[in-house]
Amino acid sequence: MRVIGMIDQIRMRRDRRNLLALLAPGMLWLLAFFALPLVIILLYSILTNGPRGAIVWQPTLENYRTLFTQTIYVNAYLRSIRISLETTLICLLLGYPLALFIVRQPAHWRTLLIFLVLIPFWTNFLVRIYAWQIILANNGLINGGLTALGLTPLALLNTEGATLLGLVYGELPFMVLPLYAALARFDFTQLEAAADLGANRWQAFWRVMVPQTMPGIVAGSVLVFIPTLGQFVVAELLGGAKVDYLGNLIQRLFLRSNPINWPLGSALAVIMMVILLALIFWYFRVTREDER
Amino acid sequence: MSDTPAIELHDVVKQFGATYAVDHVSLQVGDGEFFSLLGPSGCGKTTTLRMIAGFEYPSHGEVLIHGRAMAATPPHRRPVNTVFQSYALFPHMSVAQNVAFGLQMKGVPKHELGPRVQAALEMVRLDGFDQRRPREMSGGQQQRVALARALVNQPEVLLLDEPLGALDQKLRKEMQFELKRLQHRVGITFIFVTHDQEEALTMSDRIAVMNQGKVLQVGSPTEIYERPTCRFVADFIGETNFIEGQVVAHDGGYATIQSHDGLELRGVTPRPVSVGAHATLSLRPEKARLLTPDQAQSVQETFRLAVKVELVSYIGSDTRITVRLNAQRTLDVWEQNTRSTLDRNAYWQPGEDAVLVCPPENALVLVE
Numbered sequence: 001m002r003v004i005g006m007i008d009q010i011r012m013r014r015d016r017r018n019l020l021a022l023l024a025p026g027m028l029w030l031l032a033f034f035a036l037p038l039v040i041i042l043l044y045s046i047l048t049n050g051p052r053g054a055i056v057w058q059p060t061l062e063n064y065r066t067l068f069t070q071t072i073y074v075n076a077y078l079r080s081i082r083i084s085l086e087t088t089l090i091c092l093l094l095g096y097p098l099a100l101f102i103v104r105q106p107a108h109w110r111t112l113l114i115f116l117v118l119i120p121f122w123t124n125f126l127v128r129i130y131a132w133q134i135i136l137a138n139n140g141l142i143n144g145g146l147t148a149l150g151l152t153p154l155a156l157l158n159t160e161g162a163t164l165l166g167l168v169y170g171e172l173p174f175m176v177l178p179l180y181a182a183l184a185r186f187d188f189t190q191l192e193a194a195a196d197l198g199a200n201r202w203q204a205f206w207r208v209m210v211p212q213t214m215p216g217i218v219a220g221s222v223l224v225f226i227p228t229l230g231q232f233v234v235a236e237l238l239g240g241a242k243v244d245y246l247g248n249l250i251q252r253l254f255l256r257s258n259p260i261n262w263p264l265g266s267a268l269a270v271i272m273m274v275i276l277l278a279l280i281f282w283y284f285r286v287t288r289e290d291e292r
Numbered sequence: 293m294s295d296t297p298a299i300e301l302h303d304v305v306k307q308f309g310a311t312y313a314v315d316h317v318s319l320q321v322g323d324g325e326f327f328s329l330l331g332p333s334g335c336g337k338t339t340t341l342r343m344i345a346g347f348e349y350p351s352h353g354e355v356l357i358h359g360r361a362m363a364a365t366p367p368h369r370r371p372v373n374t375v376f377q378s379y380a381l382f383p384h385m386s387v388a389q390n391v392a393f394g395l396q397m398k399g400v401p402k403h404e405l406g407p408r409v410q411a412a413l414e415m416v417r418l419d420g421f422d423q424r425r426p427r428e429m430s431g432g433q434q435q436r437v438a439l440a441r442a443l444v445n446q447p448e449v450l451l452l453d454e455p456l457g458a459l460d461q462k463l464r465k466e467m468q469f470e471l472k473r474l475q476h477r478v479g480i481t482f483i484f485v486t487h488d489q490e491e492a493l494t495m496s497d498r499i500a501v502m503n504q505g506k507v508l509q510v511g512s513p514t515e516i517y518e519r520p521t522c523r524f525v526a527d528f529i530g531e532t533n534f535i536e537g538q539v540v541a542h543d544g545g546y547a548t549i550q551s552h553d554g555l556e557l558r559g560v561t562p563r564p565v566s567v568g569a570h571a572t573l574s575l576r577p578e579k580a581r582l583l584t585p586d587q588a589q590s591v592q593e594t595f596r597l598a599v600k601v602e603l604v605s606y607i608g609s610d611t612r613i614t615v616r617l618n619a620q621r622t623l624d625v626w627e628q629n630t631r632s633t634l635d636r637n638a639y640w641q642p643g644e645d646a647v648l649v650c651p652p653e654n655a656l657v658l659v660e
Contacts, residue, residue, distance in 0.1 A: 192347050193380035195367040197445065198397035207393075211384045 045266035053260035063267035072244065073268070080246040081275070083160070084228040087167040088175075091224045092217065094168070095175035099216075102176075103183040114180060117173050129166055129237050136162055136238065158240025166234035171227065175220040182216020214286065222283045226276055246272055296359040298323045298449050298481035299344060304353035306339050306505075313339040315505030316353070321449075321483060321498075323358075326475055328484045328492040331502035332528070337485045340502070341451050344483065346370050358448055368397070373442035374451040377458070379434050381426040387413070387437050388422035394445040412444035415474065432463045439474065449481045456491065468495055489529045493517065501525050519562045523658050526574040533580075533623045535573040539565050539657070547657040549573055553618055557595065559655030571659045577624040579654040582613060582640065588647035595650035599623070601640045613640050615648060623648065 045063055050056040067073045102113045120128060135141045136156040143153035156162055186209065194204035210217070232247030241248065246268065253265030299321040306314040314336040321327045329337035342348040343355055346367030355362045357371060373394070382390050391409045400408070413419050416436035426434055435455060442450055452471075456464045472495055475482050486492050492499050493513040500510045501524075509516060509525050520526035523534070537551035547561045549571050557573050565571060582601075583591060599615035602622060610626045617623055625648060631638060640646070 187378070187380065189376055189378055189380045190382065192345075192367070193374070193376060193382070194393070195347075196345060196372075196374045197394035197441070198368045199393075200366075200368050203397060208382060212382075 041266045041269055043266075044263050045270045047263045049259075049261045049263045051259065053262065055262060063264045064271075066264060067267055067271060073249070076244045076246055076249050077271070079243060080229055083164065083167065083245065084225050086164060087171060087228045088221050088224045090164070090168045091172050091175040092221060095172060095179050095220060096217075099176050099179035099183050102180055103186075114177075117176050120173065125170060126233060126237075129170075129234060132162075132166055132169065132238055133157060136165075157238065158242065160239060160243070163235050163239035166238040167228055167231060170231075170234065171224040174223040174227075178219035178223065179213065179216045182213040182219075186212055218283050218286050222279060225279065229272060229276065296323070297321055297356075298325070298358060299327075299483065300354075300356040300359075301340070301343075302354040302356070304340070304343060304350045304355060306336070306343060306348060307351040312336075312505045314343070314350075317502075317505070317507050318353075319500060319507065319510065321481060324479050324481055326472070326482045326484065326495060326497045328486060328496040328499045329502060330486055330489060330492040330499050330528075332487055335502040336505040337487075337502050338453055341374075341453055341483060341485050344449070345372055345374050345451050371448040372451055373445050373447040374453065375435075375438045375442050375455045377454045379426075379438040381434055381437055381441070383426055385425075386422065387418065387424050387426065387429075390426065390437060391422075391441045391444050394441065398445070408444055412440040415443065415477070416440045416470075431459055432467065435459065435467060436470075439471075443474070443478060443480070446478075447480060449483060450475075452482060452484045454485055454487070456486075456488075464491070471495065493529070501528065503528070519560075520574070520656065520658070521562045523572050523574070523660065526656065526658060531577055531624070533575045533577060535575070535621070537571060537573065539567050539569045539571050539659070541567065546652055547571070549657055553620055555597070555617075557655065558652040559657040560653055561657045561659075563659060565657060565659050569659050571657050574656045574658055575623070575650060576654070577612070577626040578610075578628075580623070580625045580648050580650040582615065582625050582627065582646045583649055585645055585647055588649060591649055595648070595652065595655065597623075597648040599646050599648050601642055601644045601646055604640050604642060606639065611639055615646060617648075 044055065046059050046061065048056040048058040048060050048062065098117075102110055102117075105113060133140070137143070138153060138155070138157065140157070142156060146153050190208050190212065191204050194208045195201075199207065230247045230250070232245065232251045235241065235243075235245045235248055244252075250265050250268050250272075253261045253268065297320040299319070301317055301319040304314055304317045305312065317336070317340060329340055331337050339348060343350055344357070344362075346362065346365060349363070362370060382393065385393070388409050391412050392405050395405055395408060409422065410419065413422060416439050418433065418436055418440065421429070421433065421437075426437060429437065435458075438455070455471075456467050459467060468491060471482070471484075484492070484495065493516070496513055498510060498512055499516050501508045501516060503524050509521050511519075516525065517529055520529065526532050527534070535549075535551050535555065535557060537549040537555075537557070539547050540550045540556070541548045542561060542565050545561055546558055547565050548556055548558045550556050551573070559573050559575075580595075582599075585598075588596065597617055599617050601613060602616045603614035605612040606629075608629070610628055613625045613627065614622050615625060627640075
């Protein structure tokens with residue numbers, strides 16, 4: 001027994017060494033590009049900002065206090081959360097019917113349509129947002145058309161509506177893809193079964209289809225909400241940078257404010273991460289419940 | 293029970309593009325009947341069922357449920373419930389929630405739900421399973437949940453789309469029995485779609501045999517098996533020997549045909565025939581007898597064919613013998629092993645000479 005036990009121990013030790021060797025590249029990568037930057041941000045967020053943006057090695061919670069007390073920051077959080085929720089909701093309302101439509105097509109059309117959903121990714125996001133500027137500008141495509149028809153041009157660019165449009169436009173594929181995956185797994189006989197048991201279309205949709213595609217709805221919502229919360233390009237280029245969103249504030253504190261304030265920017269980023277982490281935990285809870 | 297048929301189909305057609313899935317079908321199913329639609333896959337039996345359920349609408353013709361036309365009634369307003377081939381249980385709901393679904397949709401008050409769900413689960417012997425999820429149950433149990441989910445609504449007609457197809461042989465037999473018991477108890481009309489002829493024969497009061505969208509014959513299991521009116525039905529239900537030829541004489545429900553290899557054979561005619569018509573004689577293997585040439589001398593049966601035993605398969609209850617009639621033709625004969633014996637001489641041996649005899653009332657002459 002003793003001998004066997006020793007052999008087992010040696011084998012286990014060797015297995016563990018092999019496992020470490022296999023995991024090492026990945027762990028190093030994560031350490032260098034994920035853990036380290038995270039630690040730096042966490043660290044900076046409790047340091048003091050010195051003159052001309054220098055970092056003073058003096059621990060403080062002042063940054064967090066500022067963020068929770070000054071209205072400019074609190075408002076930016078609320079505004080960001082609001083527009084992210086709006087973006088997510090609109091993407092869901094547009095994405096669900098679209099994904100449903102694609103799933104119901106014959107197989108060869110399905111592939112083509114999903115391919116079309118992905119095509120915008122072939123062009124840089126910034127370029128596509130500039131294109132929207134051209135479309136929405138005062139002398140742009142839409143207003144050009146309106147003028148030609150003898151109608152009054154509309155102020156489209158540099159509005160919150162334009163920001164929302166740009167965000168929805170950019171994030172829609174991230175909503176459609178998980179919804180498509182969820183709907184492709186859905187057995188449409190279920191709707192017939194619901195109808196057979198007396199459910200009208202509306203009831204069948206809410207009580208049978210939505211619950212069964214919930215993992216796709218949640219995944220799509222998380223995938224849209226997370227990047228939208230930190231977005232700054234769209235608000236700047238289409239919204240005219242009139243109001244501050246989280247992403248714009250972080251970007252400004254790190255690069256453009258006078259003086260720049262990395263500790264405050266880091267604290268801002270940390271709080272954003274906390275919000276997102278909470279969201280992701282909720283996501284895993286919902287999807288796990290479904291598997292039960 | 294009322295005199296109005298539970299289901300009537302009047303000249304129903306369902307076209308998908310250029311193909312006729314259901315081709316001018318008319319049927320009447322009586323109240324409380326166990327009625328089967330039997331046929332090979334693609335024969336239109338499921339499409340017929342789906343038109344009764346309301347998932348498809350006829351391209352032509354009419355579906356009536358207890359005398360009420362259903363042309364403008366969507367599935368959720370029809371007084372029928374379906375047991376789906378795949379069961380289509382709701383995976384995100386417990387067994388009790390699945391069964392309660394139909395009642396909730398009908399607006400049954402909350403306090404009535406519990407007792408009615410319980411009663412339905414007891415009826416299919418699943419009491420105590422109410423909190424399980426469908427995926428935690430075996431195929432047979434899921435099948436019974438599907439039954440409870442449909443029957444709890446007290447439909448006028450229960451539609452069953454190959455409900456036993458996914459079960460193994462033993463469970464199938466159990467569920468056949470269970471279904472009969474349930475139907476007896478609830479007294480609801482059952483319309484049962486199956487491609488399994490044995491299943492249809494065991495369970496049905498009446499059977500409609502379908503092929504290529506058409507109903508070929510409607511009748512009781514005995515009628516369908518003993519008096520098939522066409523070659524397809526004789527072939528699809530059970531096994532049979534076919535001998536093709538031409539009608540040379542007929543009288544009083546019998547006809548004689550002459551086969552291409554010169555045999556003259558007599559049999560019952562389920563449908564009128566005329567001399568010269570192309571016809572097929574159908575002879576079920578269990579309805580013929582094999583005798584030794586000596587025994588045959590004392591037997592007065594019209595059908596006498598001298599044959600040679602070619603192949604003998606002992607399968608327990610029966611012995612299945614293939615005999616050769618001539619260079620072109622072999623016939624199958626099944627003998628029941630009524631005696632328990634190990635004596636080799638009690639069974640036929642390949643190479644033996646024999647006489648195949650059969651009274652003409654056991655053979656059928658079919659015309660197309």
